[in-house]
Amino acid sequence: MDPQMPPAHPFDDDKLKEECGIFGCVGVADAANFVALGLHALQHRGQEAGGIVSHDPEQGFNSARRFGYVRDNFTSQSLMKTLPGELAIGHVRYSTAGSKGQTQIRDVQPFFGEFSMGGAAIAHNGNITNADALRRELIERGSIFQSSSDSECIIHLMARSLQRNIPSRMEDALRRVEGAFSVIAMTRTKLIGVRDPLGVRPLVLGKIGDGYALASETCALDIIGATFVREIEPGEMVVITAEKGVESSHPFRPQPSKFCIFEHVYFSRPDSIIGGRSVYETRRQIGVELAREAPVEADLVCPVPDSGTPAAIGFAHESGIPYGMGIVRNQYMGRTFIEPTEQIRNMGVRLKLNVNRALIEGKRVILVDDSVVRGTTSRKIKEMILDAGAAEVHFRIASPPTAWPCFYGVDTPQREKLLAATMSEDEMRDHLQVDSLRFISLDGLYRAVGEAEGRNAKCPQYCDACFSGEYPVTPADMIEKGFKMKTAAE
Ligand code: SF4
Numbered sequence: 200m201d202p203q204m205p206p207a208h209p210f211d212d213d214k215l216k217e218e219c220g221i222f223g224c225v226g227v228a229d230a231a232n233f234v235a236l237g238l239h240a241l242q243h244r245g246q247e248a249g250g251i252v253s254h255d256p257e258q259g260f261n262s263a264r265r266f267g268y269v270r271d272n273f274t275s276q277s278l279m280k281t282l283p284g285e286l287a288i289g290h291v292r293y294s295t296a297g298s299k300g301q302t303q304i305r306d307v308q309p310f311f312g313e314f315s316m317g318g319a320a321i322a323h324n325g326n327i328t329n330a331d332a333l334r335r336e337l338i339e340r341g342s343i344f345q346s347s348s349d350s351e352c353i354i355h356l357m358a359r360s361l362q363r364n365i366p367s368r369m370e371d372a373l374r375r376v377e378g379a380f381s382v383i384a385m386t387r388t389k390l391i392g393v394r395d396p397l398g399v400r401p402l403v404l405g406k407i408g409d410g411y412a413l414a415s416e417t418c419a420l421d422i423i424g425a426t427f428v429r430e431i432e433p434g435e436m437v438v439i440t441a442e443k444g445v446e447s448s449h450p451f452r453p454q455p456s457k458f459c460i461f462e463h464v465y466f467s468r469p470d471s472i473i474g475g476r477s478v479y480e481t482r483r484q485i486g487v488e489l490a491r492e493a494p495v496e497a498d499l500v501c502p503v504p505d506s507g508t509p510a511a512i513g514f515a516h517e518s519g520i521p522y523g524m525g526i527v528r529n530q531y532m533g534r535t536f537i538e539p540t541e542q543i544r545n546m547g548v549r550l551k552l553n554v555n556r557a558l559i560e561g562k563r564v565i566l567v568d569d570s571v572v573r574g575t576t577s578r579k580i581k582e583m584i585l586d587a588g589a590a591e592v593h594f595r596i597a598s599p600p601t602a603w604p605c606f607y608g609v610d611t612p613q614r615e616k617l618l619a620a621t622m623s624e625d626e627m628r629d630h631l632q633v634d635s636l637r638f639i640s641l642d643g644l645y646r647a648v649g650e651a652e653g654r655n656a657k658c659p660q661y662c663d664a665c666f667s668g669e670y671p672v673t674p675a676d677m678i679e680k681g682f683k684m685k686t687a688a689e
Contacts, residue, residue, distance in 0.1 A: 213576040215461065215601070215665070216293050216610040219308075219324040220244030221402075222419050223288035223383040225390035226410025226441040231282035234289040235273035237412065237419040242269055243468060244324075244415060245291040248307040249273065252320040254387050255284030260318050264307040285410070285441065288385045290322035293610060306346045312354040319357070319365045319386050323350035324415055325379035325400045325608040331676040333375065352376065366391055366438050370450040378672055379459075379607035381431075383413050390439040397457040397671055398433025399607050399662055401473055404445065411439045416471040427472065433458075457671040459607065460661035463648050464598045465506055465569045466609070476649060479509050485597045485639060485647040486513025486567060493637035494518060495565060495593050501525030503568040503580060504552065510597035511567035525559045525566075526552050526580065548579040560588035570598045571627070571638075572611075574618040578631050594631065596638040599666040600624065603685070606674040611665065614682075641666055 220241030224233045231253045238249055250264035251273060261282050265272035269291060273279065290308035309320040327333070330349035333356070338344065342355040356372030357365070365386045373380065379399035384391040392413040394402050405412040405425035412425045420427050431437060433456040438446045459466070462473055469479035489510065500522050502511035515522035529551055564584055571577050571594075581592050600619030604611040614620045618627055628636035641663060642653030650660060664670045668685035678684065 213573050215465065215570065215572060215605065216245075218245060218293040218326070218608050218610055219322075220291045220415045220419070221289070221322040221324045221381065221383045222412070222414045223322070223385060223390050223392070224407065224410055224412040224423075224425075225286045225385075225439055227285055227407055229279075229283070230285050230287035230410075231273075231279055231289075233407070233412065233423045234287045235269055235279065236422050237414055238273070238289045238291050239269040240419040240422040240468075241291055241415050244466065245293040247292055247302050248304075249289065249291040250307045250309055250322075251282055251287055251289040252309045252311060252385065253282040253284040253287035254318075254385060256387075258283055260311065260320065260387075262309070262311060262320070264304055266302070266304070266307075286385055286388070286390060288320060288322050288383050288390070290324075303346070306348045308348070308350060310346070310348070310351055310354050312358060314358065314365065314368070316364060317387050319354075319369075319384055321350070321353055321369075321382055321384040323353065324381045324402075325395065326606060327352060327376050327380065328378035328606055328672055328674045328676055329376070330378075331679065353380075353382070365389070366436065369393065370436065374451065377675065381415065388440055391436065392431050392439070393436045394431045394433055396434040396451040396454045397662070399457055399459050399671075401458070401462060401467070402431040404428045404431055404437065410441065411445065413437075413439075416467055416473070418468045418471045421470070430474075455658060456660070457662040458660075459609075460644065460648065460663045461598070461605075461609065461665065464644070469509055474648070481648055482509035482569075482597065483513035483516075485644065486510035486515075487517040488513075488643040488647045489567070489595050489597060489637070489639045490514045490517035492640060492643050493595055495595075495635055495637075497563040497565045497591065497593055499523050499525060499558065499562045500565045500567060501559075503566055504528040506569040507567045507597065510569065510595075514565065514567050514595060520565065523555070523558050525555050525564060525584070527555055528552055548576055549583065552580065552583070554583045554587040556587040559584060561590055563591040563593070564589045565593045565595055567595045567597060569596070570601055571596055571618055572601055573616055574627065574631060581631055581633050591634045594628075594633050594636045596636070599638050599641045599644060599663075600627075601665050603665050603668045603670075604682075605665045606670070606677055607662065607664075607672070609665075 222237030252262040309322040311320045327349040333352045357368040360368040360371035380395045381400040381402040382393045405420035407425035434451040500515040502508040602619040645654040
């Protein structure tokens with residue numbers, strides 16, 4: 200492991216993790232500085248590494264890729280001076296398919312390719328579900344891969360295209376790609392943004408002065424003082440130049456959109472706007488729905504911080520049960536705190552969360568969390584609450600049971616490691632040894648994101664595969680590796 204690379208938390212493996220955040224801007228002085236700020240706002244989408252590529256007419260393309268947090272790397276003046284120009288893109292990464300646990304600097308994006316018509320850099324959020332097959336084909340035809348990342352396929356496919364300009368080559372390349380992609384790319388003069396035809400991963404457009412920005416989420420526009428213009432549509436490509444502004448096209452066959460519903464539940468920041476809705480407000484509404492679907496007599500509603508907080512506020516409001524911060528998070532628990540020794544590892548969740556004993560003691564407590572993945576953290580939190588003297592512990596979960604892995608750019612344990620894949624709700628309650636456990640229903644979740652009729656089984660408006668097992672894009676590579684899709688009987 201690179202010495203700069205932060206050690207993972209011992210309890211971090213009990214959350215699904217978004218694998219990337221992307222940001223780019225054009226038409227502003229020192230664009231790389233804006234990109235660094237944008238990536239800092241997107242750090243929740245990936246903490247392992249980050250990279251920035253910039254272009255300046257005199258100095259050409261420059262790049263920097265580093266392990267660790269944006270704030271620890273892309274704040275030094277000496278580094279940022281090496282990234283001049285009015286056009287830059289960047290990427291923060293958790294990890295991508297094929298390289299989990301062994302990230303190398305060559306896997307850190309943006310990737311760069313030199314073509315006959317000039318250079319281009321790309322930053323990809325999502326996951327290509329036919330990457331193995333594409334990679335085999337490209338290698339057989341002479342491509343030499345530099346990384347283990349699925350995203351590099353896009354650069355090689357672009358190199359093989361016969362189109363005369365970079366945006367057309369990107370179109371060609373992305374037509375061969377299956378799965379989820381939001382891509383930000385740049386040439387010497389153009390900033391390019393593309394979303395896959397289903398629009399699984401987010402991408403938004405902002406305006407800053409005479410320039411433009413593209414970002415995974417609106418919170419990254421806010422930090423640089425950009426105005427949110429609109430979301431890039433599923434299947435849309437925008438080519439942005441300082442002279443012509445935004446030129447839009449729809450190069451892919453139109454399909455019903457399938458935005459990731461988990462972005463509403465957990466991945467996106469609560470201060471972002473997605474689908475015209477405040478993420479915070481959606482999460483609060485999930486708590487309201489949950490209180491209607493799964494009421495219980497209790498004395499206190501507590502969030503599991505921080506991601507359970509808006510849903511807990513909604514639950515408390517709807518149920519009339521007082522809200523309280525029964526669990527307090529140590530905000531200064533940085534990843535670089537300590538190399539976790541065995542003794543520290545055993546302390547697990549207590550490093551990060553502490554129980555507010557004075558509030559909890561003798562109370563019947565409802566704990567609201569965003570999801571249950573393996574269940575290991577939920578069990579430890581329950582023990583902490585009981586140790587502090589709670590009379591009862593009731594879990595309410597702001598997402599349906601996560602019973603299927605995600606293959607569209609989110610790190611999920613193998614199916615058999617997901618608690619909900621092997622146990623019913625009652626079995627999970629007994630396993631976690633809590634007084635009650637209830638998840639929001641899929642219909643309730645759809646209502647909370649604004650679909651009044653709930654989930655239309657024939658045409659769900661979102662990707663919800665990790666709950667339903669209904670994958671909108673067949674995960675071809677994983678099926679080849681033995682993954683079994685849901686059967687009619689399940
Ligand atoms: S499988 Fe789940 S996490 Fe993955 S894109 Fe679909 S809803 Fe989002």
